[in-house]
Amino acid sequence: MITRHRDTQHTWLGRLWLRLGSFLGKTLLWLIGLGLLGWAVSSVWFAWQHRGPVPVEEQIPPGEAAMSQGIIQTAVRIVDQHREPTRYLRDAHAKAHGCVKADVTVLKDLDPALRQGVFAEPGKTWQAVMRLSNGNAYPQFDSIRDARGMALKLLDVPGKQLLADQQSRAEQDFVMFSHPNFFVSDVAEYAQNIGAQADGQKVLAFFPSLDPRSWQVRHLFIALATLSPAPASPTETTYYSVSPYKFGTANAKFRVAPDPQSCPPYTLPKQNRDLPNFLRTALNQQLSTDRVPACFVLQIQRQNPQTFMPIEDTSIEWKESDAPFDTVAKVRVAPQDFDTPEQNLACDNQSFNPWFGVEAHRPIGGINRLRKAVYEAVSDYRHSRNAP
Structure with missing residues (x-):
């Protein structure tokens, strides 16, 4: 009687693992599929958004000069952060x-x-x-x-x-x-x-x-x-x-x-x-x-x-x-x-x-x-x- 109970228990656990494995496998396939679909959609969107023709003249957005002044202050702060004891370095390519x-x-x-x-x-x-x-x-x-x-x-x-x-x-x-x-x-x-x-x-x-x-x-x-x-x-x-x-x-x-x-x-x-x-x-x-x-x-x-x-x-x-x-x-x-x-x-x-x-x-x-x-x-x- 005990042996039969154990056999039943092992069979139940085996089926559980098989179902869990099947579920995880299908979930993984769905995730891969969704990932490929997302990649395809994003690629199409990117190609649609990034197509010619394009302007040959500069297009200067409003507020760019003010933003540039703020960047100067940040770049100077980086120079101060990265200075060495005897010299100040470039803010890039130092x-x-x-x-x-x-x-x-x-x-x-x-x-x-x-x-x-x-x-x-x-x-x-x-x-x-x-x-x-x-x-x-x-x-x-x-x-x-x-x-x-x-x-x-x-x-x-x-x-x-x-x-x-x-x-x-x-x-x-x-x-x-x-x-x-x-x-x-x-x-x-x-x-x-x-x-x-x-x-x-x-x-x-x-x-x-x-x-x-x-x-x-x-x-x-x-x-x-x-x-x-x-x-x-x-x-x-x-x-x-x-x-x-x-x-x-x-x-x-x-x-x-x-x-x-x-x-x-x-x-x-x-x-x-x-x-x-x-x-x-x-x-x-x-x-x-x-x-x-x-x-x-x-x-x-x-x-x-x-x-x-x-x-x-x-x-x-x-x-x-x-x-x-x-x-x-x-x-x-x-x-x-x-x-x-x-x-x-x-x-x-x-x-x-x-x-x-x-x-x-x-x-x-x-x-x-x-x-x-x-x-x-x-x-x-x-x-x-x-x-x-």
């Missing part, structure tokens, strides 16, 4: 791997349609300064996931400068980082994002309220993609302007990509990634120790306004299928000694600004308008604090 001299040579057979601004004269070689950096506002180990930056400054550029009080500069700057799109769309979103980060609330940068309509999940994924593992060397990374610029009468974005075919074959010795500054060491190894140059191509992607290539939303990547990149110049970094106390101090004091340049390459779009206000204010603040 850690440099080095500033090096470079030659930027316009292609000799450049298409006439691409002969704009500093690329107007085929075969022309510009002397330049290149700063390579990490993206974070605070110097950290190079092994930590981060964006990487390149700022390229062409020297002795003739013509009227965009900023009235900078006419003595005679420069053209290209400011880029290692991802094709940005994790904010416009100035309003940037103000909310940087404010949350300055308050130490990074999660709220993308989830500003309990209302799901305010959540910026897509931008969160862009930010996570931007924080990529460190490359073997700063010379092995592709850098993007992210925001658009005038290119003569057209609108365009810039890209600088490695061009190993234009340099002697070189294999970088394996670096110790446990060292905090191994990217500087890698750059030094190639240029100073092994005396091997680094080569890049400077490319232009012109806007096709019939497709979704907006100039006011930097979170949207301009697809190469809509508009390919065209090479306009070659960039060569010759072997050199750059890692000295004097040169590192000069590098730290060097200012790079997309508004240092000529009208043919005028920055456009909300994020670039914001840069005009913030870069100058933060640079002035930092230099005044670092002055002896």
Whole structure:
């Protein structure tokens, strides 16, 4: 009798587990189905909302100037938060791997349609300064996931400068980082994002309220993609302007990509990634120790306004299928000694600004308008604090 009771009990428990397993399995399938349906609906909605044609002129929203002033105060607060005992750092891209001299040579057979601004004269070689950096506002180990930056400054550029009080500069700057799109769309979103980060609330940068309509999940994924593992060397990374610029009468974005075919074959010795500054060491190894140059191509992607290539939303990547990149110049970094106390101090004091340049390459779009206000204010603040 006891045995029969136990058999019945085991049978009942077995059926219970089978039914529970079946229920959980069906629930999981339903959740997967709903997830796929949600993904499909959101993809269709995104494609519907993000389709061409788009304006070719800037669309300045009301209140942008006031928001920019608030962002300046927040950026200055970040500079104060991240200062070191002896100096004030940049509010972004604080850690440099080095500033090096470079030659930027316009292609000799450049298409006439691409002969704009500093690329107007085929075969022309510009002397330049290149700063390579990490993206974070605070110097950290190079092994930590981060964006990487390149700022390229062409020297002795003739013509009227965009900023009235900078006419003595005679420069053209290209400011880029290692991802094709940005994790904010416009100035309003940037103000909310940087404010949350300055308050130490990074999660709220993308989830500003309990209302799901305010959540910026897509931008969160862009930010996570931007924080990529460190490359073997700063010379092995592709850098993007992210925001658009005038290119003569057209609108365009810039890209600088490695061009190993234009340099002697070189294999970088394996670096110790446990060292905090191994990217500087890698750059030094190639240029100073092994005396091997680094080569890049400077490319232009012109806007096709019939497709979704907006100039006011930097979170949207301009697809190469809509508009390919065209090479306009070659960039060569010759072997050199750059890692000295004097040169590192000069590098730290060097200012790079997309508004240092000529009208043919005028920055456009909300994020670039914001840069005009913030870069100058933060640079002035930092230099005044670092002055002896």
